[in-house]
Amino acid sequence: MLLKFNASIVKESLLLLRDKAGLAMLFIMPMALVLLMTLLQDTTLKLLDERRTPIFVINYDADTFGVSVLNGLKQARFFDVHTKLNDKALTEEELRRYVLEGKFRVGIIIHKGASDALRNKIKTEIQEQFPAEEESLFEVDHDAENVLPRVDIYFDPIIKNDFKNAMTSALREFSYAVEAKMIFEIYAELIQDITDIEIKQNNGFQNIIDFREEYATERESRMVPNSVQHNVPAWTIFAMFFIVIPLAGNIIKERETGLAMRLRTMPGSNLPVILGKAFVYFIVGIFQAILMLMIGLFVLPLFGTPALIIGSGILPLFLITIAVSMAASGYGILIGTIATTQEQSSIFGSISVVILAALGGIWVPTFVMSDMMLKVSRFSPLNWALNGYYEVFLRSAGVSDVFGYIVLLILFFVFCIGLAFLYNKYKKSLS
Amino acid sequence: MSENFIQIKGLTKRYKHAAEPAVNKLDLEIEKKTVFGLLGPNGAGKTTTISIICNQINADSGTVTIDGKDLSADRERIKRIIGVVPQDIALYPNLSAYENLKFFGNMYGLSGNSLKDRIKKNMLDFGLEHKLHKKIKTFSGGMKRRVNLIAGILHKPQILILDEPTVGIDVQSKNVILEHLKNLNKNNDTTILYTSHLMDEAEQFCTQVGIIDEGKLIAVGNPKAMIEEYKTCYKLEDIYLLLTGRSLRD
Numbered sequence: 001m002l003l004k005f006n007a008s009i010v011k012e013s014l015l016l017l018r019d020k021a022g023l024a025m026l027f028i029m030p031m032a033l034v035l036l037m038t039l040l041q042d043t044t045l046k047l048l049d050e051r052r053t054p055i056f057v058i059n060y061d062a063d064t065f066g067v068s069v070l071n072g073l074k075q076a077r078f079f080d081v082h083t084k085l086n087d088k089a090l091t092e093e094e095l096r097r098y099v100l101e102g103k104f105r106v107g108i109i110i111h112k113g114a115s116d117a118l119r120n121k122i123k124t125e126i127q128e129q130f131p132a133e134e135e136s137l138f139e140v141d142h143d144a145e146n147v148l149p150r151v152d153i154y155f156d157p158i159i160k161n162d163f164k165n166a167m168t169s170a171l172r173e174f175s176y177a178v179e180a181k182m183i184f185e186i187y188a189e190l191i192q193d194i195t196d197i198e199i200k201q202n203n204g205f206q207n208i209i210d211f212r213e214e215y216a217t218e219r220e221s222r223m224v225p226n227s228v229q230h231n232v233p234a235w236t237i238f239a240m241f242f243i244v245i246p247l248a249g250n251i252i253k254e255r256e257t258g259l260a261m262r263l264r265t266m267p268g269s270n271l272p273v274i275l276g277k278a279f280v281y282f283i284v285g286i287f288q289a290i291l292m293l294m295i296g297l298f299v300l301p302l303f304g305t306p307a308l309i310i311g312s313g314i315l316p317l318f319l320i321t322i323a324v325s326m327a328a329s330g331y332g333i334l335i336g337t338i339a340t341t342q343e344q345s346s347i348f349g350s351i352s353v354v355i356l357a358a359l360g361g362i363w364v365p366t367f368v369m370s371d372m373m374l375k376v377s378r379f380s381p382l383n384w385a386l387n388g389y390y391e392v393f394l395r396s397a398g399v400s401d402v403f404g405y406i407v408l409l410i411l412f413f414v415f416c417i418g419l420a421f422l423y424n425k426y427k428k429s430l431s
Numbered sequence: 432m433s434e435n436f437i438q439i440k441g442l443t444k445r446y447k448h449a450a451e452p453a454v455n456k457l458d459l460e461i462e463k464k465t466v467f468g469l470l471g472p473n474g475a476g477k478t479t480t481i482s483i484i485c486n487q488i489n490a491d492s493g494t495v496t497i498d499g500k501d502l503s504a505d506r507e508r509i510k511r512i513i514g515v516v517p518q519d520i521a522l523y524p525n526l527s528a529y530e531n532l533k534f535f536g537n538m539y540g541l542s543g544n545s546l547k548d549r550i551k552k553n554m555l556d557f558g559l560e561h562k563l564h565k566k567i568k569t570f571s572g573g574m575k576r577r578v579n580l581i582a583g584i585l586h587k588p589q590i591l592i593l594d595e596p597t598v599g600i601d602v603q604s605k606n607v608i609l610e611h612l613k614n615l616n617k618n619n620d621t622t623i624l625y626t627s628h629l630m631d632e633a634e635q636f637c638t639q640v641g642i643i644d645e646g647k648l649i650a651v652g653n654p655k656a657m658i659e660e661y662k663t664c665y666k667l668e669d670i671y672l673l674l675t676g677r678s679l680r681d
């Protein structure tokens with residue numbers, strides 16, 4: 001048993017080491033992939049950040065309302081708020097034209113006296129709550145009694161309705177916040193008049209409303225990695241699973257050249273030979289993983305990305321890597337056993353790995369997937385692998401946290417090898 | 432004492448999707464120490480018969496008994512006493528002769544110095560000692576055939592089964608191979624079962640021949656005795672053509 005296993009390892013290692021082109025492919029392809037994809041996504045993320053929606057605000061109300069709304073908008077991360085163009089304020093007419101032309105996505109005009117109007121409205125309402133009072137509590141400007149604070153919003157015609165709704169409701173919330181602040185001020189003034197106690201306003205109201213980017217999901221897998229944390233493990237897994245193609249090719253070549261038939265005439269189980277083969281490719285997978293992690297740690301930062309941070313200790317990382325490589329080599333053995341020709345195995349092998357990768361969140365991270373897809377993704381071994389790495393990189397997981405994924409991946413390996421073994425027996429009696 | 436070392440009864444095999452069986456109720460008995468030549472036109476079922484004996488494929492029905500043991504019941508034991516030399520070169524082109532032979536020796540449970548010595552001795556016997564560490568892909572057709580053969584005899588099998596071992600090689604290579612097989616038969620009592628299309632070769636080399644056509648054995652016996660029996664024939668080939676006809680088979 002052991003002799004066969006060792007002989008198989010020696011043979012496969014020699015074959016692999018002599019296939020320089022194949023070996024180079026196994027290491028250069030994933031290296032290129034991880035570098036390219038990480039850098040691409042990193043710049044996309046940066047671009048997205050820079051591409052905040054440009055809006056222009058004309059504020060004629062240099063008072064509480066106007067200033068609060070303007071500051072609120074400025075604080076919201078996804079607006080790029082302008083109040084001047086080439087150091088000049090715009091007229092309403094100009095603003096409308098620019099928005100129509102798409103220079104700004106949104107134009108906002110806060111009209112003069114908006115704060116006063118709001119204050120007036122509040123005072124009137126308070127006054128009405130104290131009808132018994134003979135003399136009025138405030139000096140209410142009765143001419144302006146029915147004037148409401150006026151804000152005009154112009155949208156770029158191409159802007160989506162969702163965005164419009166979000167924008168209007170955001171503005172409405174701003175004005176509620178300002179209103180609340182004013183109510184407080186007015187009461188404070190009133191109470192001070194009556195009681196002579198000075199009430200200090202704290203800054204609590206300043207930030208009642210602010211925009212915050214939230215991923216509107218209630219899932220456990222809400223770990224949101226950065227470009228490096230996603231791409232390094234993702235493409236490592238992808239590359240490790242791509243050994244399916246050389247491994248399956250190797251098995252089919254053995255069959256086509258009559259070597260498999262010759263091996264069948266030899267005594268003892270064929271399992272150690274299969275396992276020896278799987279082992280060599282398993283080791284290749286481990287080396288791929290080490291290489292990719294090195295890239296994440298040392299090479300990517302040279303291109304200006306954040307360095308990969310291995311949150312946990314080395315042990316969970318090591319164990320999950322072993323499990324992934326086992327799963328990949330087992331899958332290769334299975335494909336090589338079931339496929340009948342080289343073409344079949346390389347086409348089926350690569351397509352199935354790409355599909356499992358897509359489902360597993362290698363291309364598109366699972367945290368942006370729909371719930372349906374998320375359910376489907378749970379069936380991909382590449383997803384178990386990716387989640388395992390996420391645990392390690394994002395949550396500083398211990399061995400017990402990744403244990404479930406490790407068990408799943410090893411079961412997948414056992415399943416593949418077992419199925420391949422049974423299929424071989426079945427095929428022999430069939431042919 | 433002569434015994435039926437290999438006994439085949441009613442062996443039948445039809446490949447999936449094939450209309451006719453490749454081997455059809457074949458009966459064959461081979462005594463120990465025989466050099467048996469299985470002759471027949473292309474597609475007669477020679478390789479199929481051999482593949483069943485060598486455990487490469489399973490028969491649909493019929494029995495194969497080797498050294499008194501039923502093949503299907505005692506596969507592992509029987510595999511150990513059989514050496515197989517396939518029709519096609521079944522070697523790793525990117526490994527050297529030595530690496531190939533070491534691997535196959537290991538598969539038979541051989542290892543260490545005894546394996547090394549056997550490899551070297553056989554390479555020497557077949558005139559390949561200078562090629563020991565060269566890759567198989569750099570070998571000529573005749574050299575490959577010889578290494579292909581060595582891979583089947585390293586474990587000193589009691590039965591050596593060869594599928595057209597002399598196809599496509601020059602007279603020199605062929606003579607080395609046949610000479611060596613004769614020695615194995617004489618010195619080690621190895622029973623040899625081999626297939627061929629070459630009637631002259633079979634006439635010279637075999638102590639027994641069987642002619643097979645359409646999966647059935649149609650004649651069997653000592654080649655010289657057969658020539659005497661068929662009065663009109665001067666050579667084995669004449670008998671062969673008489674029995675199998677002159678038309679193409681596949």
Ligand SMILES: Nc1ncnc2c1ncn2[C@@H]1O[C@H](COP(=O)(O)OP(=O)(O)OP(=O)(O)O)[C@@H](O)[C@H]1O
Pocket residue numbers: 446447449453471472473474475476477478479480681
């Ligand atoms: N794997 C296979 N699947 C289907 N049919 C097969 C297979 N192998 C052989 N056959 C068919 O079985 C028959 C016997 O083939 P076999 O290879 O045993 O003949 P052979 O006597 O060895 O011929 P040759 O002298 O050409 O080697 C032929 O008709 C062949 O086409």
Ligand SMILES: [Mg+2]
Pocket residue numbers: 477478479518594
């Ligand atoms: Mg044949």
